[in-house]
Amino acid sequence: MSKKDNTGKVKERTRPPIVVVMGHVDHGKTKLLDYIRKTNIAGREAGGITQSIGAYEITHEVTHSTDAQGAPPARKITFIDTPGHEAFSKMRERGAQVADLAILVVAADEGVKPQTKDALKYILKEKITFIVAINKIDKPNANIEKIKQELGKAGVLLEGFGGNISWHAISAKTGEGVSDLLDLILLAADLEKATYNPDAPASGIILTSHSDPRRGPAAGVIVTNGRLQKGQFVSTESTKGKVKILEDFKGDPAEFLEPSAPAMILGFESLPEVGEKFSTGVDQSKKSSVPATQPQTIESKELLKEIIPEEKESLKVLLKANETGSLDALLHIIQKITQQTKITVINKGVGNLHESDVKLAAAVGAVIIGFRVKADKTALSMAKMQKINIMTSPVIYELEKNLEEYILKNISQEIRTIEILAIFGEPKGKKQVVGGRVVQGSVKNLETFEIINSADGDKVIGEGKINNLQSQKKDVSQAETDQEVGLLVESETQIKVGNKLVFNN
Numbered sequence: 001m002s003k004k005d006n007t008g009k010v011k012e013r014t015r016p017p018i019v020v021v022m023g024h025v026d027h028g029k030t031k032l033l034d035y036i037r038k039t040n041i042a043g044r045e046a047g048g049i050t051q052s053i054g055a056y057e058i059t060h061e062v063t064h065s066t067d068a069q070g071a072p073p074a075r076k077i078t079f080i081d082t083p084g085h086e087a088f089s090k091m092r093e094r095g096a097q098v099a100d101l102a103i104l105v106v107a108a109d110e111g112v113k114p115q116t117k118d119a120l121k122y123i124l125k126e127k128i129t130f131i132v133a134i135n136k137i138d139k140p141n142a143n144i145e146k147i148k149q150e151l152g153k154a155g156v157l158l159e160g161f162g163g164n165i166s167w168h169a170i171s172a173k174t175g176e177g178v179s180d181l182l183d184l185i186l187l188a189a190d191l192e193k194a195t196y197n198p199d200a201p202a203s204g205i206i207l208t209s210h211s212d213p214r215r216g217p218a219a220g221v222i223v224t225n226g227r228l229q230k231g232q233f234v235s236t237e238s239t240k241g242k243v244k245i246l247e248d249f250k251g252d253p254a255e256f257l258e259p260s261a262p263a264m265i266l267g268f269e270s271l272p273e274v275g276e277k278f279s280t281g282v283d284q285s286k287k288s289s290v291p292a293t294q295p296q297t298i299e300s301k302e303l304l305k306e307i308i309p310e311e312k313e314s315l316k317v318l319l320k321a322n323e324t325g326s327l328d329a330l331l332h333i334i335q336k337i338t339q340q341t342k343i344t345v346i347n348k349g350v351g352n353l354h355e356s357d358v359k360l361a362a363a364v365g366a367v368i369i370g371f372r373v374k375a376d377k378t379a380l381s382m383a384k385m386q387k388i389n390i391m392t393s394p395v396i397y398e399l400e401k402n403l404e405e406y407i408l409k410n411i412s413q414e415i416r417t418i419e420i421l422a423i424f425g426e427p428k429g430k431k432q433v434v435g436g437r438v439v440q441g442s443v444k445n446l447e448t449f450e451i452i453n454s455a456d457g458d459k460v461i462g463e464g465k466i467n468n469l470q471s472q473k474k475d476v477s478q479a480e481t482d483q484e485v486g487l488l489v490e491s492e493t494q495i496k497v498g499n500k501l502v503f504n505n
Helices: 029-037 085-096 112-123 144-153 178-192 301-307 324-337 353-363 377-386 395-410
Strands: 020-025 054-061 072-080 101-109 129-135 168-169 204-212 216-225 234-237 240-247 263-269 277-280 315-321 344-351 367-371 390-393 416-428 430-442 448-451 459-471 484-491 499-501
Touching: 020 029, 020 085, 020 112, 029 054, 029 101, 029 129, 029 178, 054 178, 054 216, 054 263, 072 178, 085 204, 085 315, 101 178, 101 324, 129 144, 129 178, 168 178, 204 324, 204 344, 234 263, 315 324, 315 353, 315 416, 324 344, 324 367, 324 395, 344 353, 353 367, 353 377, 367 395, 377 390, 390 395
Parallel strands: 020 072, 020 101, 101 129, 129 168, 315 344, 315 367, 367 390
Antiparallel strands: 054 072, 204 216, 204 277, 216 263, 234 240, 234 277, 240 263, 416 430, 416 499, 430 484, 448 459, 448 499, 459 484
16 A cells, blocks of 8 residues: 555655657667667668657666765656657657657757657647757767757757757767766656556556457557556456556566556457557446457448548558558558549558458459558468559558559549630730630649640640639639630740640649
C-alpha cells in the first residue's frame, strides 16, 4: 500500500519523464537514441528511417547533482521515437499526446524543414515543454547561428537568442553534448513534476498494435498511471481482454510495470487502435470485438468515403500493413496521390498477404500494396496466375514512388481538350481571340496548353496560355465538358479552326 499524508489522501509519486523525439526525416532522431541506448536500431531500420513508434527506457547518471553518498543519482527516462517522414503525421501526433517533454531535433547542416514545422505544430498544440537539440555539429557545413535564426523565424526563440526555449548542440554520431542534453531533460522534468497515483487503476496509451502470428493481437503501450499487472482485465474503446503476457521494452517477461514504463500487452480480443487510451478494472469498450484470427478490415464503401468520392473511381487498391500505425501511414500516401489520380481502396487490413487477399483483388481487378509485410507462397502463386500486381516494400517513400510510376504507366488520365471552332480577328502580337467547345474535362482560366494539329496526326505545333476565359460573353473561372467558350490566349503559334488545345493534368 502507498503511504498517505496526514489528511488520509494517497501521496502522489514522481514518475520518470516520457520524452518524445521529433523532427524532420534524416535529421538524426534515431541515431540520437542509438547513442543513448548504445544499440544500433538505425542500422536495422529499412531505408535508414524509423517505420513505427518505438518506446525505450534508459537510466542516466545525472551530472548536475549528487545523492547522499556523493555519487551522481541514476534516473530513468522513457523515450518515444517518432518517424520523421510526412506519411507518419498521425503517428507523430499520437506520440506527442502521451509525452511530458519533447526534443525537437534539427540538423545543423540543413535547418528547419517541413516536418520540423509539422512536429512543432503538434508540440505547440499539446502545450508540451520542449528542448531543441541542434544535431550534426560534427558536419563540416554545420551552422548553428543560421539554425537559431531559422528557428526564430518559425517562432522558436532560443535561450540567449531572444527567448526562453532551452537548447543544446550535439552530435548523435560522436556523442558530443548528449550527456548534457540528458541533464537538461531531467532539469526540465523536475520543473514539470510528472506524478502518478500508485493505487489508481492502471492506464496509459496504445502506441502500436500488430497481429503476432503465434501469439495473437499485441499492443505496445506506455503506462501513465497506476500499476499494470499480469492477469488484469484491460480495455480500450475498441476492444478488451486480459493481460495474459506482459513484457517490458526489451521483450523480457514482467509481472508488473509502473508508470512511464513501455510495455507489450498480449491478451486483447482484437487489435486496439493506435492512440487509444487503455485502462484496467472497468470495461470501456464500445464496439463488438473482431475475432483475433481475422484481419481488421473495413467495407469498401465505408473506406471510399474516407478516401475519395465514389464517382471518382479509377484505380482500385487493396492495402495491407504490419500494424495499425503503418496502415495509417499507407492511407496517408493514398490520400496524397488521390489529389492527382482517382483511387478506390477496396479493403485494408493488418497482417501478411494471403490467398484471400489475392482472391479479393482478383475479383475487382485491384492492385495489392503491402507495407512492411510479406506474401506467402500461395498468395504469390495465385497472384502470378491471376496477373495481380503486388507492390511491397519496407520503406514508405519507395511504395509511394512505385505506385506513382505504376499509375503513370498503366492508368489513362482524362485528356482535357478544347476544340477550336472560330477565330475572331487577326492576332495582335502573341495575343489571339478564339472560340471553341470543351470536348472533355474541365478547363480553368490562366491555364497553359499545347496546340494540336489534328490534320497532321495530332502533332504538337505550339503552346500557349489562357489570359481570359468567357462563356456566354461573361468572364468565368472554369468551363466544363460541352460548354462553348471564348478565349483570349497568348501564343507564338497562330491558332486555326480545327486545332485542339490540350491541357496538362
